[in-house]
Amino acid sequence: MALVDLATAALVADPEEVATVLEPTADDGALAAAVGGNAGPIAISFPTFADGRGFSLARLLRERHGFKGELRAIGHLIPDQGQFLLRSGFDTVEIADPDTAHVWKFSLERIGRNYQPAVRNGLPQRWDASRKAAHTLNEALGANDDLVSRIKAIRSHIEGRIAFSTSLGLEDQAILHAIANSGADIDVFTLDTGRLFPEVLEIVELSELRFRIRIRLVAPDAAEVEDLVARDGVFGFRQSIDNRKACCEVRKVRPLNRALQGAQGWITGLRREHSNARAEAPLAEWDQDRGLIKMNPVADWGTDTLMDYIAANNVPVNPLHARGFVSIGCAPCTRAVQPGESPRAGRWWWESEEKKECGLHVNENGKEKAA
Numbered sequence: 001m002a003l004v005d006l007a008t009a010a011l012v013a014d015p016e017e018v019a020t021v022l023e024p025t026a027d028d029g030a031l032a033a034a035v036g037g038n039a040g041p042i043a044i045s046f047p048t049f050a051d052g053r054g055f056s057l058a059r060l061l062r063e064r065h066g067f068k069g070e071l072r073a074i075g076h077l078i079p080d081q082g083q084f085l086l087r088s089g090f091d092t093v094e095i096a097d098p099d100t101a102h103v104w105k106f107s108l109e110r111i112g113r114n115y116q117p118a119v120r121n122g123l124p125q126r127w128d129a130s131r132k133a134a135h136t137l138n139e140a141l142g143a144n145d146d147l148v149s150r151i152k153a154i155r156s157h158i159e160g161r162i163a164f165s166t167s168l169g170l171e172d173q174a175i176l177h178a179i180a181n182s183g184a185d186i187d188v189f190t191l192d193t194g195r196l197f198p199e200v201l202e203i204v205e206l207s208e209l210r211f212r213i214r215i216r217l218v219a220p221d222a223a224e225v226e227d228l229v230a231r232d233g234v235f236g237f238r239q240s241i242d243n244r245k246a247c248c249e250v251r252k253v254r255p256l257n258r259a260l261q262g263a264q265g266w267i268t269g270l271r272r273e274h275s276n277a278r279a280e281a282p283l284a285e286w287d288q289d290r291g292l293i294k295m296n297p298v299a300d301w302g303t304d305t306l307m308d309y310i311a312a313n314n315v316p317v318n319p320l321h322a323r324g325f326v327s328i329g330c331a332p333c334t335r336a337v338q339p340g341e342s343p344r345a346g347r348w349w350w351e352s353e354e355k356k357e358c359g360l361h362v363n364e365n366g367k368e369k370a371a
C-alpha cells in the first residue's frame with residue numbers, strides 16, 4: 001500500500017495512521033462522531049469506483065462538520081477520479097501498488113475540467129475562464145470608444161453565437177447601425193410582447209430595409225399568456241407589482257431566456273445614465289445565470305454622444321421620441337416624460353423608482369439591476 005498526495009501528485013513518505021474509517025453508508029451522526037473524536041486522518045471507503053457516496057461524505061465532513069485534518073480515500077478508486085477526490089475535499093488516496101503512482105500523477109496533472117462548484121476550486125474552470133474573458137473584453141472595449149470598433153472587438157473576442165436584444169430605442173438603433181457597418185455576424189432580435197406600440201413595429205421594418213439585417217421577433221408562449229390574462233385580466237399588471245412582474249416574466253423574461261439559449265454573448269443597449277441601478281454597468285461582464293458574456297457597448301456614453309452619433313449617421317429612430325417618449329417599452333406601461341424627469345420615469349410610472357425591474361438585466365449575484 002502507498003499513499004498519493006492529491007495536491008502534489010507525489011507519494012507521501014511517512015503516512016499517518018488512520019484514526020477512523022467511514023463506510024459509504026455512514027450517517028450524519030457517524031460523521032459528527034468521527035470529527036469529534038478525531039486524533040488523526042479520517043478515511044472514507046469506496047467499495048467500487050462507481051460508488052460516489054464517498055465524495056458526498058467528504059464534502060459533508062468539510063462543509064458541514066468543519067473537518068480540517070487529513071481526509072483519505074481508500075478502496076477501489078481509479079486515477080481518473082483524482083481531480084474529483086481533490087475537489088471534494090480529500091487530501092490523499094491510498095493505492096495498492098506504488099509503481100502505479102505515476103499514472104495518478106499523469107491523471108492529476110491533465111484532467112482539470114470542473115463542471116460544478118466544489119469544496120476546493122469552488123468555481124468551475126469554464127466559468128473562471130469566461131469571467132476572465134469578460135474582464136479582458138471589458139478592458140478592450142474601454143480602450144476604444146468608436147462603436148463600430150467595439151462591435152468588431154466583441155465579434156473577435158467571442159466564439160459562437162452573439163445575440164443582440166434590441167428594443168428599437170435610441171441606443172439600440174445606434175448599436176444596430178454599428179453592427180451593420182461592422183459586418184459582424186450577430187443575431188438581432190426583439191421581444192414582441194404583444195403589447196408594443198405600432199411605431200415600434202414600423203421602426204423594425206424601416207431598420208431592416210435600411211440596414212439589410214433581419215430582426216427576429218421573439219414572442220411569448222401563447223398558452224402562458226392566455227393563462228396570465230385569464231388569471232389577472234387584460235390590464236392586470238396595473239393592480240400590483242407582483243402582477244406586473246408576472247406579466248414581464250411571461251412576456252419578456254422567458255422569451256429572452258429562450259432567445260439567448262446557446263448564445264455565448266449578449267449585446268444590450270444599457271447606459272449608465274439611465275438610472276442609479278445602471279450607474280456602474282460595465283462594458284462587458286460575465287452573466288453567471290445565463291452562462292454568457294453580457295456586453296453593453298454604449299454603457300459609458302452620455303446622451304450627447306448618443307445623439308451626435310444618431311445625427312451624424314442619420315440613424316432612423318422611433319417617432320415617439322419626438323413626442324417625449326424616451327425609454328419605450330410596452331404601450332400600456334410607457335408614457336412620455338416631462339423635461340427634467342429621469343429617462344426611465346415614463347416606464348411603470350405608477351411604481352416607485354427602485355421597484356422598476358422586470359428581470360431582463362440580472363447581475364451575477366442574482367439581483368435585478370433594472371428593466
Ligand code: SF4
Pocket residue numbers: 193195237244245247248249251252329330332333358
Ligand atoms: S411592460 Fe407592461 S405589458 Fe409589457 S410585459 Fe411588462 S407589465 Fe406586461
